[in-house]
Amino acid sequence: xxxxxxxxxxxxxxxxxxxxxxxxxxxxxxxxxxxxxxxxxxxxxxxxxxxxxxxxxxxxxxxxxxxxxxxxxxxxxxxxxxxxxxxxxxxxxxxxxxxxxxxxxxxxxxxxxxxxxxxxxxxxxxxxxxxxxxxxxxxxxxxxxxxxxxxxxxxxxxxxxxxxxxxxxxxxxxxxxxxxxxxxxxxxxxxxxxxxxxxxxxxxxxxxxxxxxxxxxxxxxxxxxxxxxxxxxxxxxxxxxxxxxxxxxxxxxx
Amino acid sequence: xxxxxxxxxxxxxxxxxxxxxxxxxxxxxxxxxxxxxxxxxxxxxxxxxxxxxxxxxxxxxxxxxxxxxxxxxxxxxxxxxxxxxxxxxxxxxxxxxxxxxxxxxxxx
Numbered sequence: 001x002x003x004x005x006x007x008x009x010x011x012x013x014x015x016x017x018x019x020x021x022x023x024x025x026x027x028x029x030x031x032x033x034x035x036x037x038x039x040x041x042x043x044x045x046x047x048x049x050x051x052x053x054x055x056x057x058x059x060x061x062x063x064x065x066x067x068x069x070x071x072x073x074x075x076x077x078x079x080x081x082x083x084x085x086x087x088x089x090x091x092x093x094x095x096x097x098x099x100x101x102x103x104x105x106x107x108x109x110x111x112x113x114x115x116x117x118x119x120x121x122x123x124x125x126x127x128x129x130x131x132x133x134x135x136x137x138x139x140x141x142x143x144x145x146x147x148x149x150x151x152x153x154x155x156x157x158x159x160x161x162x163x164x165x166x167x168x169x170x171x172x173x174x175x176x177x178x179x180x181x182x183x184x185x186x187x188x189x190x191x192x193x194x195x196x197x198x199x200x201x202x203x204x205x206x207x208x209x210x211x212x213x214x215x216x217x218x219x220x221x222x223x224x225x226x227x228x229x230x231x232x233x234x235x236x237x238x239x240x241x242x243x244x245x246x247x248x249x250x251x252x253x254x
Numbered sequence: 255x256x257x258x259x260x261x262x263x264x265x266x267x268x269x270x271x272x273x274x275x276x277x278x279x280x281x282x283x284x285x286x287x288x289x290x291x292x293x294x295x296x297x298x299x300x301x302x303x304x305x306x307x308x309x310x311x312x313x314x315x316x317x318x319x320x321x322x323x324x325x326x327x328x329x330x331x332x333x334x335x336x337x338x339x340x341x342x343x344x345x346x347x348x349x350x351x352x353x354x355x356x357x358x359x360x361x362x
Contacts (some may be wrong), residue, residue, distance in 0.1 A: 045300075096284060096306075098291030142275050145284045169291055171306040183276070185312035187263040 078126045085120055086134060089151035091176035093160065093187070094139060097121070097148045100169045108167050115159040117152040138181050140171045157191040261343065263291075263299040265350035267322045272307040273315035273331070276283035288341045290331035306342060321350060 026034065036044070086092060100108070109119045124143045133138055148170065150160060155177055164172055175187050182190060191197070273280045273286045289295065290304050314333040316356060327346060329339050 096287070098288050100291075101293070119342060141278060144281045145288055168304070168306075171287075171308055173308055174310075184308045185310060 093150040120149040268303040285336040
C-alpha cells in the first residue's frame with residue numbers, strides 16, 4: 001500500500017496530461033496561426049453556415065426588366081452641358097482625337113482659344129442621344145471612336161484649319177457652320193471665301209453700279225446734243241471771225 | 255486593345271489611312287488609326303509618317319502601308335476588324351524585322 005501510495009504520487013506528478021500539455025504547447029493567443037484542436041475543428045465543420053437554397057435556381061427565372069433606367073445625375077449634367085454648347089455656337093466641327101502628349105493638347109487648346117474656338121472632349125454615349133433629337137442628326141455617323149468638338153460663336157474657319165494642319169493627331173471629319181453641314185473639303189472651301197462684310201460690300205457695289213449707269217444713260221442724249229451745239233457755235237464763231245460781213249449792208253437788205 | 259499592341263513600325267516608311275467618315279463601315283479603320291497613334295507604337299519608329307486622308311466621296315476605307323524595302327500592303331477596312339488589320343500588319347512587320355536582323359548578322 002505504501003509502495004502503491006509512493007508510486008501513485010510519482011505517477012501523478014509526471015503524468016497529469018493537461019498540466020504536461022500546457023507546459024509544453026504555446027498559449028491560447030499566439031502571433032502565428034495556431035492549428036485548431038481536432039475537437040474544435042469538428043465542431044466548426046458541423047456548425048458551418050449553409051445558406052438556404054431557393055427551390056428554383058435564380059438563373060432559370062426570367063430576367064427582371066429594368067424598365068425606365070434611372071438616369072445618372074452626372075450623365076444628365078454632361079448632357080445639359082453639350083446641349084448648351086451646341087445651342088450657343090455658330091460653328092461645330094467634329095474631329096477624331098488620337099492620343100497626344102499632354103503638353104501638345106495644352107498648346108493646341110491655347111492656340112484655338114486665341115481665336116475664340118473652344119475644344120470640348122465628348123463621350124459618344126452622351127452626345128448621340130442629344131444629337132439625335134437636335135438639328136444635327138446628320139452628324140451622327142461621325143460619332144464613332146474618340147472625338148472632340150471644336151465650337152465657336154464666330155465662323156473663323158481659316159484659323160481653325162491652320163491650327164489643325166499643325167496637329168496631325170487631330171483629324172477634321174466634318175462641321176456644321178450656320179446650320180449647313182459641310183465635309184472637310186467644304187470647310188476648306190468655306191475658309192477660302194471672303195468675309196461676310198467684304199462680300200456684302202461687293203454685292204452693294206454690283207447693285208449700285210447698274211443704277212449709276214441708268215442715270216448716265218438718261219443724260220447721254222441731252223449731253224450729246226449740248227456737245228454738238230457747243231461745237232457748232234464754236235465753228236460759227238471761228239468762221240464769223242475770219243470773214244466778217246459789213247454790218248450796214250446786212251441791215252439794209254432786211 | 256491598345257495595351258496588347260506590340261506593333262513595331264521599324265520597317266514601315268509611311269501609312270496612309272483613307273476613309274469617308276459619313277459612311278457606316280469606317281469604325282474599324284478609325285480604331286486602327288487610333289491604335290497607330292498610340293505612344294508605344296509611335297516610339298518604335300518616329301520617321302514613319304502616318305497620314306489620315308478624309309474624303310467625302312462614298313469610297314471604301316483603305317489602309318495603304320509602304321514599307322522601307324518597297325513592299326506595299328493595302329487593306330480594305332470595310333469588312334475587316336481592327337484586330338485583323340493590326341495582326342496582319344504586325345506579322346508582316348515582324349517578318350521583315352527578322353529578315354533585317356539576320357541580314358545584319360550576316361554582314362556586320
